[in-house]
Amino acid sequence: MDSLLHGLNDHQKTAVTSQASVLQVLAPPGSGKTKTLTTRVAYHIAHEGLKPWNMIVCTFTIKAANEMKERIRSFVGDKLENKLVLGTFHGVARRYLVQYGHHIGLPKQFGIADSADSMAIIKRIIKRHDFTLDPSKARGRISKRKCRTLEERPRKSKMDVEQQEFESIFEKYEEALRSSNLLDYDDLLLRCAELLKRCPECVSNIEAVLIDEFQDTNNVQYELMSLFAQHQKPRLNRRVPSITIVGDPDQSIYGFRMAEIKNLHRMRDQYTDTQVVHLEDNYRSSGSILHAAIEVIEQDESRPAKRLLATHTTGERPILRTLPSAVEEAAWIVAEIERVTTLTAHLLTYLDFAILLRSANLSRxxxxxxxxxxxxxxxxxxxxxxxxxxxxxxxxxxxxxxQPEHNDALARIINTPARGIGEITCKGLLEEAEKSKRSLWKFVLDIAQGRRRPATKISVQAQKGLEIFSNIILTSQNKVDSQVEPCTVADLMLHVIKKLGYKEYLQAKYPQEFENRWANVEELVILASDKALGNPGDDAMDADELIAIDGVSQSSSSGVGETLSKFLANVTLTTAVDAGEAGAETNQLTISTIHAAKGLEWPAVFIPAAYQGSIPHSRADDADEERRLLYVGMTRAQCLLYLSWPKKNSGSEATTVSPFLSPRAITNCFSKKGPSIGFLVSQEIGRILGREAPPEIAVRKAQAAIERAEDDLWPEDGEEIPTENPRWNKKQLSSDPWTSNYSSDPLTYD
Ligand code: ATP
Ligand code: MG
Structure with a gap:
């Protein structure tokens, strides 16, 4: 027990060892919530006799998932650790559906429609039927509509024209998913809830449910949590169910996806004996970073006051800087990263830096x-x-x-590389296939093999193109099915790349950017052979693929077909956070949206574009949520934090600093000049990170080398920071976050 609890503070220990049947750990960023949850999983196994397969753990990032697996592995060994059901809600839901979906009539091999697939389907429907709704608005509304209960849906007689149009898009969208054998992200959760209601036995072995980042669960996820816990048996002196959630209302940033902060109260109402534990010590950030972050979040007057104490020393003040343009801002960030890595004599390397963005499109x-x-x-x-x-x-x-019924994927590649099948031909074939209730693949195959003459006019070249295309798919499918010559996903990729002449195609199509693009293709092949995305015999991801029933783990078979669909599901469900993890060993800096950085930490963090209109975003609806987003971003930093903004936005309009940075915060918490990094500062950074600081002589040498450049970077007279902070005006903004036109997802699910 001692070794397990070693290094935890008293409140953390109380949470880890709590015998309460329902436990909420509510605490600010960096206070060790995820660490506590991880330790509680290990504690359940080591001291309460639970087996890994008796638990469902929902985390938000692979990083947290891996940390948990590591700890659990040290207690139970590799084999058992693999039987823990651990993943995001979407990942866990998918696993139950793969295993038991047939109970609710789901075919074994369903695909997952990612955001781009959903959008493509909606756009096609809108175009074909001359509807007028904006596709991204329609998409948001579809999701909202799906997650509502039946009672909440409007009655047909009460609908206006726009609502009727929307209902029609909705029905057609659902039909398109059904006929392509696809589930979208919402379906994964909803169908899993349906499954667990109809077949509660699927979770009869589950004795503990643990959830990280609970503040961002939506109603469907909340329902899933209750359903996961529905069967728990009484054990030891504990009453059932055993649910542990950890979260922080101040970090609720998914309101626009209908996350319900109210779920915390709902949980206490549903489970009246809920124990609540608060943590107050911050182990992540320096005192001055914490001070600045608190100054920002405390502007929300409706928020209950909380204690958050720094355990580290004050450290360097966060920096706030304005630059003439976004290009100069980016150049400054790069120069500062180079300066800091040099000045700390590489105590900090690129891996230690993150640039966190309000919107993904700022990254270019x-x-x-x-x-x-x-x-x-x-x-x-x-x-x-x-x-x-x-x-x-x-x-x-x-x-x-x-999954040949994936019409949208097929339509996207049928003429890539070009084989004479024009857009009009492709559209004609798709419509004919839909009319004849066949998948586009079956339809195309019939034509290629001379069994069908389509009404759509097809040129000789297009006919040849269809033959080539179907040949590539068929030979690849044969490889997948081959019992004689089993192959891996990476082998299959190489086969397809060769058959397509993909290298030559990229070379011809993108002569300037060929090297980059080809490097990405090579990276994909490496990823396919990488453990993290599900290679045969891969243990690392097996935890995501195994669902243990009554103590016996059942793997979903081993052929390359299974591995391929596992690979694709992981790719689709993977947040970029997961994808990024594959390359985490190399010395790379991280660029992330703030949304995707939730739960993570870096020694040095930049938050560019901190101006009104970017954060808060001009199309966002909820000022408090935008403020919390900035708070989440700032609290990712351990030692150095930089906020900056360009004087002009992309439309060349003058900007003002984010209103979340009040004049008081700017004066009290920020500095205009970068940290003057010498031996002492390096030592302090080393202490916060638990790393050995470089020797004084190394730091001095670095300082001497960089002196001139530093003057350029931090001019003496500095820029005045405008402190005119227009108050947030909700009325200027759209009233429904779902209808605001988000051009890209801040984060792919799971
Ligand atoms: P967030 O709200 O951002 O998700 P969190 O509350 O989940 O934060 P963790 O990520 O668990 O916080 O912990 C933050 C950092 O503090 C981690 O590096 C963790 O290892 C460290 N930490 C947590 N508890 C302790 C402790 N008792 N002693 C030393 N370090 C700790
Ligand atoms: Mg956490």
Whole structure:
């Protein structure tokens, strides 16, 4: 017991060892909530006789998941650790549906429609039927509509024209998913809830449910939590169920996705004997970073006052800087990163830096500045690796190979590389296939193999193109099915790449950017052979693929077909956070949305574009949620925190600093000049991070080398920071966050 609880403070120990049947740990950022949850899982196993397969653990990031697995592995060994059901809500829901979905009529091989798939379907419906609704608004409303209970839905007679149009889009969207055998993100949760209501036996072995980042659960996830816990048996002197949640209302940032902060109270109403434990000590950030973050969050007057105490020393003041343009801002960030890594004599390396963005589309300027300076980086939560066209195209091939009914994926690749099948031909075929109630693949195959003459006019070249295309899919499917010559996902990828002449195609199509694009393709092959995304015999992800029933873990078979669909599901469900983890060993800096950075920490954090209109975002609806977002971003930093903004936005309009940075906060908490890093500061950073600081001589040498550059970076007279802070005006903004036109997801689920 001692070793397990070693290093925890008293409140954390109380939470870990609590015998309460329902436990809420509510605490500010960096106070060790995730650490406490992790330790409680191990405690359940080590001291309460629970087996890994008796628990469901929902975390938000793979980082937390891996940390938990590591701890649990040290208690129970590799084999048992793999039987823990641990993942995000979407990941866990998917696993139950794969295993038991047949009980609710779900086919074994369903695919997952990611945001792009959903959007493509909606756009197609709107175009075909001449509807007028904006596709992204429609998408938001579909999700909202799905998550509502039946009683809340409007009656048809009461609908206006726009509502009727929406209902029609909704029905057609659902039909399109059904016919392509796809579930979207909402379906994963809803169908899992349906399954657990109809077949409670599926979770009859579950004795403890543990959830991280509870403040961001929505109603459906809350319901799932209750359903996971529905069967728990009385054990020891504890009453059932055993539910542990950890969270922080101040970090609730998914209101726009209908996360319900009210779930905390709902839980206390539902489980009246809930024990609540508060943690107050912050182990993450320096005192001055914490001070600045608290100054921001405390502007929300409706928020109950809380205690949050720094355990580290004061450290360097956060920096607030304004620059003439976004390009100069990015260049300054890059220069500062170089300065700090040099001045600390590489106590901090690129891996220790994160640039956190309010919106993913801010990354382009920064990416280009980093590219110019040759600083390696990984993207998290934005337009990411898997969305890059050369990667997405290949993934679409594998989607079609694995699940030929995936009409949208097929339509995207049927003419890539070009094979004479024009857009009009493709559209005609899709419509004909839909009319004849066949999948596009079956329809195309019939034509390619001469069994059908389509009404759509097809050129000789297009006919040949269809033959080539179906040949590639068929030979690949044969490889997947081959018992004689079993292959891995990576083998399959190489086969497809060769068959497509993909390298030559990329070379011809993108002569300037070929090297980058080809590097991404190579990266994808590496990922496919990487444990993290589900290779045969891979233990690392097996925890995501195994659902243990009554103590016996059941693997979902081993062929490359299963592995391929597992790979694709992981890719689709993976947050970029997960994808980023694959490359975490190398010395890369992180670019992430603030949303995707939740729960994580870095020694040095930059938050650029801290101006009114960016944070708070001009299209966001809830000022308090935007403020919490900034708070989440700031509290990711351990030693150094930089906020900055360009004087002009992308539309060349003058900007003002974010109103969340009050004149008082600016004066009391921020500095205009970067930290003057010498030996003492390096030592302090080392102490906060628990790292050995470089020797004085190394720091002095670095200082001497950089002196001139430093003057350029931090001019003596500095810029005056405008302190005119327009108050937030809710009325200017759209009233429904779901209808605000978010151009890209801040985060892919799971
Ligand atoms: P967030 O709200 O941002 O998710 P959190 O409350 O989950 O934060 P953790 O990530 O669990 O916080 O912990 C923050 C940091 O503090 C981690 O590096 C963790 O290892 C460290 N930490 C937590 N508790 C202690 C402790 N008792 N002693 C020393 N370090 C601790
Ligand atoms: Mg956490």
């Amino acid at each position: 300027t920064i990416e280009s500045a980093l590219g110019k300076a040759g600083i390696p980086y990984r993207m998290v939560g934005g337009s990411k690796f898997f969305d890059r066209i050369e990667v997405k195209t290949l993934l679409d091939y594998f989607r079609v190979i694995s």
